Amino acid sequence: MARVVVDVMLKPEILDPQGQAVQRALPRLGFDGIADVRQGKRFELEVDGPVDDAALARIHEMAETFLANTVIEDFVVKVES
Amino acid sequence: MARVVVDVMLKPEILDPQGQAVQRALPRLGFDGIADVRQGKRFELEVDGPVDDAALARIHEMAETFLANTVIEDFVVKVES
Amino acid sequence: MTTRIGVVTFPGTLDDRDALRAVRLAGAEPVPLWHRDKDLKQVDAVVLAGGFSYGDYLRAGAISRFSPVTEPIIEQAKAGMPVLGICNGFQILTEAHLLPGAMLRNNHLHFICREQRLRVENADTAWTADYERGQEISVPLKNMDGRYVADERTLDELEAEGRVAFRYLDVNPNGSLRDIAGITNAAGNVVGLMPHPEHAVEPLIGTGGTDGLGFFTSILKKLVAA
Amino acid sequence: MTLDTVKHAGETPDSEQPWKELGLKEDEYARIREILGRRPTGAELAMYSVMWSEHCSYKSSKVHLKQFGEKAPENDALLVGIGENAGVVDVGQGYAVTFKVESHNHPSYIEPYQGAATGVGGIVRDILAMGARPVAVVDPLRFGAADHPDTKRVLPGVVAGIGGYGNCLGLPNIGGEVVFDSCYQGNPLVNAGCIGVMKHEDIHLAQASGPGNKVILYGARTGGDGIGGVSVLASETFDDTKPTKRPAVQVGDPFQEKLLIECTLEIFKEKLVAGIQDLGGAGLSCATSELASAGSGGMRVELDTVPLRDATLSPEEILMSESQERMCAIVEPQHVDRFMEICEKWDVTATVIGEVTEGERLEIFWHGELIVDVPPGTVAHEGPTYHRPFARPSWQDALQADDAGRLPRPATADELRAQVLRLVASPNQASKAWITDQYDRFVQGNTVLAQPEDAGMVRIDEETNLGVAMATDGNGRYAKLDPYTGAQLALAEAYRNVAASGAKPLAISDCLNFGSPEDPDVMWQFAEATRGLADGCLQLGTPVTGGNVSLYNQTGDVAIHPTPVVAVLGVIDDVTRRTPIAFAEEGQLLYLLGDTREEFGGSAWSQVVHDHLGGLPPKVDLDREKLLAEILIAASRDGMIDAAHDLSDGGLIQAVTESCLRGGKGARLVVPEGLSDGGSATGDAFTFLLSESAGRAVVAVPRSEELRFTDMCGARGLPATRIGVVEGDTVEVQGQFAIPLSELRTAHEETIPGLLV
């Protein structure tokens, strides 16, 4: 069984209140030097069968139509070894 | 400016209803062959200055005390090129 | 001397005014505490009220746990000061490790607001002395991240020590393990629960019952007796 | 990259401008040139185009909306009328209440969660801008067919968005509607309303007066939200290296809004602002031009001081950005420091971006260069007015002739029973708890009534128990059959709901959802509905205090049903006298108030059983509605009734079912004599149970109060018919059928979850 990861992040121009809240909290906790934080989602998919081009194409489509809302989010599909 | 990514996932033994909801929906949308889905968080940190061992150690600490709740979550810190 | 009970307002706290009202209706002196306060204004007990402190961003309660006011609360709670965490307050208490376990997204993934029946399992804590063990009460419940989880060992320990303070009846509204609605620390001074007793203190409002008032009269009696 | 300054515009009078792409008509563009005596700069063009859009200028609707002012009833309670962010009414004891309903239909179709969430955020800021503490929200919703796949996408997102935002703000959700109809496929209606409370002396208005006063922008930083349209300008004026694709969708941050609310209330408390305006549609363009035109002087703004989330934004984009969670205040110089301190306390970013000037112009600078120099009133209020053609649709007569009275009725008692069960289980009649349980109705600890009661009610004074109530209603099927009557039925229903809760109806807000104004059929529906509403309000004595118009709700040539949604606000001196809907006391007597006629046009029965829409909607008798309301209020005040439920879609059996389920008690009903029987076997029982005649309510009367109650009805001339008793655990209609409560409960409660999971 292979693992494919889909990372979904808000588009850069879209407000990310969660990331902002984390970033604002960091200095209070004594962590400096973080200029920006964005928070997104990570999906770990366990795929039956081989992760060939066809499978990846399907996962790409799945990410595009379902895992991400492309009105406001971008995504990346990665095969994990 | 360098980017460090912290991936936070629920520990395997903790029920992940979000991942399950995604998995259950997939066949309905015509996507078969996904045996399991887990959903976690991805933090993208833009770090001022060099990402040396000291910086990574601090980010590790930040993840451990703040970005993840280690009662229920595991995390991984990665430097992105 | 009046009994002073502090209610903390973090940015995004919502039920602070209700908690202050409940304290007042029980006959104690309500003392508002601000998240930036570094001292607790000599209160005798603290209520961490419900809401979405810091928007519940990151994890419910995670950011508030690091607020200035939280430090002295943790310190004094460990020294025996009574602390009640309601909903978001319960989440903060687990994030601060004053109570074991963690709160996760409801198993059905929706916010849930309902009139919830509970059983009081431990009537010996600072906040439950006015109830009978086994008493069934009804109070509003409303949360997004109300699923209580802990590892098996912790759960067994909680059960064995009688530290499960409240259990859900009829329905488990959020998938909490072993129907746990609230727990206490070993000393019985720190109590956390998801349902909202502060919304059930007047006959007309909320579910229309006053089943929640006992939390506030319990603590008042305890502090007056002390 | 050249900045299109006023000077540059003067020097290049013939430069091509993308007025068409920005949605302006040729004569509108010419008018702008005439006002300015030159071509507008890019920034000016951006401002005029957005402020003169249908959404902001009401250009198609305002000739009709005028009636709300012209026909406004004499009403001492009205403190602030139409034209401000929201109207304000006096509710006694020194309190004033402000409330309004707005639409966020289109964004909610594109991105259901964020569209609905920002809809709540926007209306709450409107209420806040009046000086009031928001105390409750309501959400009238319309979706496509319940079993359509897209409804599964849109509805959960919308509900989660409304809940996600409102819950996080700590505003109890105390009412609304959920209606399914295939006419809303592709055009869901997401209306959101908010109620706010203040003392009379705290009313704030949107105006910028007093030269030297500072203009402070506070709240979220400005990003590129909702400016899809202006990117044509940006790409025109600037090089193409920057991101040209701007999101058309806004993302809300309810946490930021909660801080904005608390911060603003603290600022009000210390009386630090001379004028205030929320930023909603058209962002800074709207706020600056409206504030300046309502004040005595002009305004000067240094646009480059606006804090940005995205440093690449052009001045045009900053002016148009619809970034959420922002407010604009006018502050006397000596109060600025304190203002800033309070903002700092709440972690709210605040920036002085300009000041009120002696002149009469709105001048906007970008790094020292003048890019906007306009008379603000021409931007804010002198948009075009259209007298769009309208005509009664050619199909209207045929639709009305297709009488629902001719539809086959149940032939046997068993069939009637089966149809009743189908009805209470149908998506529009079924319990909406799956939805409303996602909304916090308890927060703030003042909620006296919320879903599924007839009206939401909150206490506004803990000492005196003064409270306010609100109900929202609208029935697109009725309005399609006859928009004039349909609008009045919406008004009558909301009014009746408020009265049934024991509160006295005071004033209304509305949200008028229609198709394209360029279609004369739709325009006729709009004209008829506004006329009906204005006439109705005059007759009931409840002024329209404000509202919102949403047009272009259509796909291709097919418009939604005309859907005027009416929100009625009521006041109750003592919330302990409120009347719930629950039949909870065994042995109490059930009385039906009002007259039942054979009225099935547009009814739930005709829809559920026959998939039919035709004929005429129920008749409206507003004097009767008034009398009914007076009786309901008096009976509640004097303790003569323990429960009341108004009758509307689904008729008597629907109301009785809801009241029985709520109270956990059954009822035995007797079909009264003298109803018209329509000539079928179950004739009079059928009419009794399922007709949708308006002006009716069912009440539960303790036996000890029966005489007093019937005497009162008799003396006032309101028909009151004893129809049964609260009893047992079945709903029984004598001589017809009995249905166990458990069976009714399953039918009523399992539909919506079954459709959506």
Ligand SMILES: Nc1ncnc2c1ncn2[C@@H]1O[C@H](COP(=O)(O)OP(=O)(O)O)[C@@H](O)[C@H]1O
């Ligand atoms: N359907 C309507 N009925 C009554 N008043 C309306 C209606 N639509 C708009 N208005 C009024 O017109 C004014 C401008 O409306 P709007 O642009 O929605 O306000 P805002 O700028 O506060 O969002 C407001 O006072 C509003 O109450």
Ligand SMILES: [Mg+2]
């Ligand atoms: Mg406004």
